[in-house]
Amino acid sequence: MMGLLISPKEFMELEYLIRRELEEMLLDLEDRRLDGLARIAIEERYQLMFRLYARVASPKELARFVRKNKRTP
Secondary structure, three states: OOOOOOOHHHHHHHHHHHHHHHHHHHHHHHOOOOOHHHHHHHHHHHHHHHHHHHHHOOHHHHHOOOOOOOOOO
């Protein structure tokens, strides 16, 4: 376990960066042109970023990024 001491402004920036990355990955996952390996890699990264975002976001904001546990080829 690691700790991080940041200012409120840095906290807001971190939250913003993670949120934008999640939005970008959601767009990528909707792209049917991606092959299976790329899609799996993006899904794994999405899960990691989602867990990180869950530590800094409000439940209302977090609900926007909840995905069903379904993989599409």
